[in-house]
Amino acid sequence: MRAFRRVAQTAFFILFAALLAAGTVLHLAPESQGAFLRLDPSLTAIAALGSRALTVLGLPAALVLLSALVLGRAFCGHVCPMGATEDFLDRAASRSRKGRSLRPGSVRYGILIFLVVAAVFGGLNLSYGISPLSLATRLYAMVLFPALAFLFRLALDLFRPLAQDLGFQSIAFAQVREPFFTTQFFLWALFAALFAAARLTPRFFCRFFCPAGAMLSLLSRKPILGRRVSQDCTRCGKCARSCPMSAIPVAEPGETVFSECILCGTCESLCPAGAVSFGVRAGRGGRVCSTDFSRRGVLAAGLMGAVSAAGLAGASTLLAAPAARPFLLRPPGAMPEDEFLARCARCGQCAAVCPTNTLQPVWTAAGWGGVFSPAVTPDLAFCDPKCTRCGASCPTGAIRPLSPQERIWARIGTAGVDRKRCVAWAGRQACMACDEVCPYDAVRFSRPEGYRFAVPQVAEKSCSGCGACQHACPVRGPAAIRVSSKDALRLSEGSFVEAGRRRGYDLRLVAEKQEDTPAGAVPPEELAPGFDP
């Protein structure tokens, strides 16, 4: 069992890492990574409860949940990448032995109840703080991936002169995209704390915090497959002392607390009498940890969830009403804000697969209920209208998956020129850097009376808010052309193309407009832009 588990756990971890690497480094198939995230029952269930929408996206998580009836918490021990990470750190870290006696207690059930109540009564998705696959994705995509890219770049810079001398052009001119995420230092601290706790007890997060584990525990009370102890047992208690999950009562090593057992096989490999095996259990039920539930605990957690949900929702709306966030830009295809926040698992997957790195987790820019949710930040980069990766990768449908044509029409905002700060308007100089880059040809020029050079204007019905102009604007802090969320299309269903057309938008890319441009002449009395009299 132990060997099988090592192989399975490693294989699933490699799959997780490979899908993530494919999505982030190689820019391939973001959908598959989203599918992996959907295995997380807590992430999926809380998003579904919060948004009151049960979709086909929940199917993988439902299967994982049902697997607990047969396999117990095999998912935790064999599949979960967060668990694999903890196991790896446990092996790497030395630990005082007495730590193993720490009892898991009911904290994680409390957390689960809290999340459910907040979702049901507050329509809030707070699973992001604690869902294992959301955490694991952020750990690898937003903490380790940037760190690795940084190291890789250092190495590249080191070898470049040599490669140039030797004529290895592909190395000499290789460029590494160094991703940057606004919250990554917070995440460093979070994970440092979490893994420091691994010194106290094995699988600290798994045992004390994980809401997905709690859900699986509820269905793992009497699994069909599980740990079996034969008559050969000498009650030496070695297994009970070594169990990383404290799933074996010391007083009765023949028993198993199946709601804790992750089928790791440690007991089987350690048993001096060879009395432990894993397989189909013969009838008799297992045991549940007696402290798992208390009525008081359930009520307290539920109450906390309700109060927190109300508090968060209240604070969120009071502190910053939507109208007060004109520059918060959601990714293209993002659902209407309330539904978006209810679904968003804050896993960071969309930001990690974003090829321009414009998608960034926000702090409180979206209110206290929107911490870590993704936003387009044109100052860093533009949101490529030909890219559909964020929607494709989203595990909860908070960002809808879009076809290329739908994506082009999935308007995220509108650019506006600040004439008081613009190089051309206020400085009366030649510039038009915004016009140069606009993928929709929505920046138009004119030359008002008294201006020697052309000045920019935004044709709002043709602007999708991609932010290429804002990124290119030479004026900094803030740019003189800036995208606001005005006229953003936020649809929970239906076609963006149709909705956009109904509103009179004309969102076509430059290439599509090539045919129907007029002769391109300016009136005879006017000069071509950029020319002197």
Next chain:
Amino acid sequence: MDRREFLKLQAGAALLAAGAASGVLSPGKAFSQANPDIAVVEGAPGAATRASVELLGGMGRFVKKGDRVVIKPNMSFTEGPDSASTTHPEVVSALARMCLESGASSVLVLDNTLFDPESCMKKTGIRDACAEVSGGLVHALSDDAFFQEKKIENGHVLTDALVMKDVLRADKIIAAPVAKSHSGAGVSLSMKGMMGLVLERGIMHRKGLHESIVDLCTIIPAHLAVVDATRVLTSNGPRGPGKVIRPGKVIASADMVAADAYTVASFEWYGKMYKPRQVRHIRMAHEQGLGRMDVENLTVKSLRL
């Protein structure tokens, strides 16, 4: 007959035709006698490029054995030749091939693109076209590791610029822009194109676009300018969509200001004709002695293939 042979043959025909046109029987002599200031050749992009350089005296006049050459096309957008916003790939590959034929020790095709480097190199068709000449020529550099600060001694508005190291190391620079309008700079040709060899361009917009272009051209002037006017984006440049005309011409000169000036004077811009002096950076470059915009006083040799 492979592509290379075909092009050579075409260029040979161009030489003969040019010789015949100039009334001299021996074409080689015709060029050694007096190289024109500007060469204009109408024809297929690759062949016209080769012929235009031959008319100027051949690539050997510009690129010596062992020279390190940088070719600067416009590949800033993810659009191909039809958009007229990027240089025709065959113009670039013809130049690269001629440089290697003249004994260049290295040829690099460089640009700091406005959009994703990979997509730009691919969608413009420039990387594939150059791959037929030699591998690893085309690079869209945007990582600051590739740039180095260069002082601009006599700059009017700029004191320094972050320029590609490979450009500063190069013995020869060849400008290979596409001819197009530019709502800020009037036109985007050889001189404006040099901005693509710089890392931080925002400052050039803030300090004055035309002035900055001229300042930049004082430190990295092109030794040869080959303007791709096979298609010209006469309005709504630099990105378009706008009116695209197809003169099918390539305009070459050892003087980048002259090449730009001639291009300005040759085509309509937004439906009207303009004088080179109406483009501020061309006029300033002329006044500073960087090159000449008085195309009426320059010798022009034209040819139709």
